[in-house]
Amino acid sequence: MDNQPVMPPAKPSRRPQRPYFSSGPCVKRPGWTPDALKGAFLGRSHRAAEGRARLHEVIMRSASLLGMPEGWQLGIVPASDTGAVEMILWAIAGQRGVDVLSFESFSGTWAQDLRDVLALDDLRVLEAPYGSLPDMTQIDWSRDVVLTWNGTTSGVCIPSVEAVPAQHEGLVICDATSAAFAMDLPWERLDVVTWSWQKALGGEAAHGMVALSPRAVQRLEEGSQRPLPKIFRLTNKKGLNEAIFRGDTINTPSMLCVEDALDSLRWAESIGGLEALKARARKNLALVEAWVAQRDWVAFLSATKETRSCTSICLKITAPWFEALDDAQRSAAIKKMTSLLEAEQAGYDLAGYRDAPAGLRIWGGATVEAEDIEALLPWLDWAYGCVAEEAMRA
Template sequence: MHPVPKPLLRPVNPRFGSGPCAKRPGWSLDALQDAFLGRSHRSPDGRARLDAVITRSRALLGMPQDWRLGIVPGSDTGAVEMVLWSLLGPRPVDVLAFESFSATWANDIVAQLALPDARVLEAEYGALPPLDAIDWSRDVVFAWNGTTSGVCFPEAGAIPAVHEGLAICDATSAAFAMRLPWDRLDVVTWSWQKVLGGEAAHGMLALSPRAVARLEGAPPPRPLPKLFRLTAKGRLIEGIFAGDTINTPSMLCTEDALDGLRWAERIGGLDALVARSGANLAAIAAWVDRSGWAAFLASKPETRSSTSICLRIVAPWFVALPETTQAKAARHLTGLVEAERAGFDIASYRDAPPGLRLWGGATVETADIEALLPWLDWAEAETRMAFAGETHGSPAAKSASA
């Protein structure tokens, strides 16, 4: 007899991956039937569709009117790289590295750009670097939310209202689910495929007046490929921020992005999006409290992400396994859930500690989260039995028995 019976109810939408993320509730291909296909994106109508993504995004996020917002190639990665290569150099820089993608930005700054005065402030998965160690007289590069660690900035007050350097924020898994302090930021990037469930390969780049002044007043001391160029003859290329994209965008993806924005407007805007994501985190937090075997990877409650919700396995049987076997057991657990079509893409990121990563963004229904959780309990019990004989002789097992 199994210690935990197999659940009967499955999530209506079992897609909990962290990118591309779940489509909005009720989405179907019919939402794309009016896509502007087979026509030039540079025609007046094509440009208007792209500008609508910009205009609706600005309004939904409450972005200040004097900021520029543009669509750029390469998803959030492309947007961040454009910023690093175009803006960094005039000042020393601090970069926060506390999960996979922020560590990539740190590597690019140190190893690729080879900036002479760059400090990397590091933290292990589950924590933020000490925020009081940041020197805001320098440029500061950071992720608002660590997509692979489930750790986010605790509050706007972590950034001083007045700072000499530029605050450069990768917000790809935070935008539309968390409130961004526009008055304390200078550059913000994100992608379509996260909180609103759009399709991949398109990024968004938002620039404050201070960032624009840097671009126009301090040209980058390095050659830039066309895809990274935001200025021409010392002036900002304003068309990028009005629907004239640097390269050819997908108008099918554009229609999908507009569909997500319209849905967000219909349900109540940013307040509703933040509330939906918060409800998903609350449902998982209540389950963690009673599970006995799962815990948040983020050690401090105030830094727990409501979108990329990362969990570690703390059950004694799991802790007693050798590290290599822990990874195997975690994959076995998530594989069982996927095989039952109860939850797709819920394994932790490949560089993160073995465990679970559940997307809790606004397009995910809390009812689906609640339907998933009994499957996790069932899979944990099945995995415990499957690995019951593999703790013998491990150092952790010997320590536990002693």
């Protein structure tokens, strides 16, 4: 290559105390140890009174912490956020025309399912490449709208609560899995909201949550156009299966995971609730923003600051030598960087999502300490310098 040689910086001496930056499952809350699970309701039926009570406590604490409006229903469902989204799509989608936003891996999956699996007759897919949002002015809010509030694999989020109109004829179905407990959600403008415990709360996997507005409940009670497997059924012959929203789960939950979720929720309450959670995430993003602003080799994948995520912080390498590589070579270079960081125990799980453009991804949600972000950033400089120097010599 013709580029000038790059000298890697000296290896940093300070490492993050908790070098865990995975975007799911995410790092546990500060101070967490297995002792937090000592009181778990184990070896008993989840349908026993105390089991139901603990499941109901997760529901009530979550609703309160998020500021969920009066009259909404919140339940614990199988299969993480994916299960929560799918059960709603299968139960509701197709009763009227649907617009779906597709701009990264998971939002693309919802679009693919609606188009290729459910094969909706009246479907519009509004697409954008990684780093951008579709043109939201093209959304027809008289139709049902499926949107992902924060693209976990692209670091692109809906820019403001005003992006969704206060009045709309269709239902707004919002996948909020890496936005809940970290960003403002306009509950009064949404109808279905889903998330999991494994993102902003640092909980364990396999359990999802689905929140339903009164309008969404009414639509569910009108009946699905298609037969549904048991784990997708939120209604029964009487209408909404209200027991699910009091703690009677559709299938057997892990009470160990339930205890962990309760621990996360109590921690969130203890530090000041939702406002404190959002502030911690914003601080983590601000640290990365200041660092990126002083570097000429890295930039945010998000095309605009307004759509920049404070949880799944996705970065791209902009150095000419890197941009000259093909996709396989770029992926190999990122793998070298992340392998160096892992070998030094300076940062784990920092590669971008497998379907995304080759780059870096730092989870910045509230369970991540700002001090660990600060300690990580010089290591990114070091790992980049090592890989860039090797590339220049090639």
